[in-house]
Amino acid sequence: MQDAQDIIDTAHEMADAARQAILPLFRSASLATDNKRPADFDPVTEADRAAEKAMREVLARRRPKDAIFGEEFGHREGSSELTWILDPIDGTRAFICGAPSWGVLIGLSDGQGIRYGLIDQPYIGERFEGGLGLSRLTGPDGQRPLAVRNGVTLDQATLMTTFPELGTEAEAEAFRRVAAKVRLTRYGLDCYAYALLALGQIDLVIEAGLQSYDIAGPLAVIEAAGGIVTNWQGGSAAQGGQVVAAATELLHQQALELLNA
Known part of the structure; x- marks a missing residue:
């Protein structure tokens, strides 16, 4: 992609914005939670909604031609061939329990496949990134390459x-x-x-x-x-x-x- 660096920079700005929206609400006694499916507990919190809104605001400013598909606010059509796929808090049940195993998910599709993605865990400060020539973890201990384990039966x-x-x-x-x-x-x-x-x-x-x-x-x-x-x-x-x-x-x-x- 010709604008790969702008895509990467935008994704990181989105993840930063989601962190800022979420962290003040994590382990908060006043966290507001709704149930999307009363017959089967499927929680959504004010943090989910605030994080997706924050990411959408970044995209509206930086890449208004790209489409968006998010868990909480659905589709926004775009005129480019790119679609950002957003899960503001994957693991909302863990989130409301105070367990730091949830994450912010960002993916980018060009219509032929997923070309770039982030898994961000704001509370422990780890960000896993892959695609567009990158494969890395950035966290409290600095930056290191990602690589799957080989040779395991x-x-x-x-x-x-x-x-x-x-x-x-x-x-x-x-x-x-x-x-x-x-x-x-x-x-x-x-x-x-x-x-x-x-x-x-x-x-x-x-x-x-x-x-x-x-x-x-x-x-x-x-x-x-x-x-x-x-x-x-x-x-x-x-x-x-x-x-x-x-x-x-x-x-x-x-x-x-x-x-x-």
């Missing part, structure tokens, strides 16, 4: 997902087939699990029931770090749904075989 692998229930019973059973073969399975980190995969700390993330804003940013970060992200059939995961992220082609293929057994 399935029986040595660490697998993560957010919810043990994992969607339908059939999807949960498919997940358990993979979990039975790995060394360690852990739950509950939302988008931070994808960041750990890109950092080389874990080897697999398997989820179901995702939206495009849940995976666009992480997808770009993991692919830039050398990993693989697809749906459970091996196709594009950019639209969400069933997602498997793997550090290596071998682990990816083994996971697909078990998921579809």
Whole structure:
């Protein structure tokens, strides 16, 4: 992309703006929370809305021709071929519990694929970035490159997902087939699990029931770090749904075989 540096600078300004909107409300006793689905607790907070508004204001000023798709405020049409895909707080349940495993997700699509993404964890000050020639973590200890872990066999692998229930019973059973073969399975980190995969700390993330804003940013970060992200059939995961992220082609293929057994 000819304007790659402007895209990168804009994404960082958006993430900074989201941090400023969110952090005063994190672990606040007065945090206002609503339930988007009364039959099934799906929380949204004033921090979610404030963060997405702050990011949209940056885009309106810096890149008004680009389209936007955000979790809280939906679509805004654009005249360029680019769409920013925003999840202001991925892991709102963790957020309202005071656990710092949530994150701000930013992805950029050119209509053919996800080209750039950020996973930002404001409270601990870590920002994972991938695409447009970049693959890096910036945090309290400075900057370091991202790279997935290689050479791990399935029986040595660490697998993560957010919810043990994992969607339908059939999807949960498919997940358990993979979990039975790995060394360690852990739950509950939302988008931070994808960041750990890109950092080389874990080897697999398997989820179901995702939206495009849940995976666009992480997808770009993991692919830039050398990993693989697809749906459970091996196709594009950019639209969400069933997602498997793997550090290596071998682990990816083994996971697909078990998921579809």
